[in-house]
Amino acid sequence: MKRIIGVNSNCYHGYSIEEAVRGASAAGFHYIELTATKGWTEHVFPDQSFHRLLEVKKLLKEYNMTPFAMSGHCNLMDRERMEDFIENIKLAAFFGCDYIVSSVGEAHLKDQAVASNETVAQHISDFIPYLEEFDMTLVLEVHGEHGNGNILKEIVNLVGNPRVKINYDTANAIFYGGVNVADDLKNCADQVAYMHLKDKAGQQKEWNFPALGEGEIDFSEIFKILKENENRCPFSIEIEFTEKGPRDLKEIDEAVKKSALYLQQAGFEL
16 A cells, blocks of 8 residues: 655745645645644644635646645644644645644643543543544644653543544654654554654754754654555655755745655655
């Protein structure tokens, strides 16, 4: 089975979905993770008009680009944001996505005590009926307080439903978790159903996420671990540059092309 390899439209943060689709297509990709993150990158969003959403569907078809996932980050621990995330699930279904991506969010209770993994799992379980209704998998991203695969594996195991798995973000595991990526991935690979391939350069807490192959992550070791575990999860390329951001659209397009070439040289088919 061919592995799905796409581009996260968040690579084009600050630019339009049209520019993201054109750039990903020009680099040779055929799959895209649409970003619907409130207040950050709203390439598609539930409050957009039906006409606008149909325009995006038409755009994707014109470029032979399949939307296989949606980045719909919400704080899943905030009951007041629950309806927002349900709307994102429905939007992902409108585009025919199989996966919806979100970090858990800040797992604090009202008294500022950190919620237990059991409590986190209970909150996430509330979304299962909607995931089942729209035939979708929620993949929890390695991010923030949940910055390693081990803690997310425990949460996923507590949820105990195949609709909830891990999105392993290779750079976030370093930036937020401070872990050895290979060791961490080995421990959770059986629950990883999605992966953000993101490179990391500089110091641990330095915001520096270049094109694949231009950072310090040993992706060959990551690919080896996935092969040993017979894990065929989709890849979504994510490039977030430095705190200054990309110089211009051309720099993003070039980074996406470099990442495509890196994967092809590693033996993958886009």
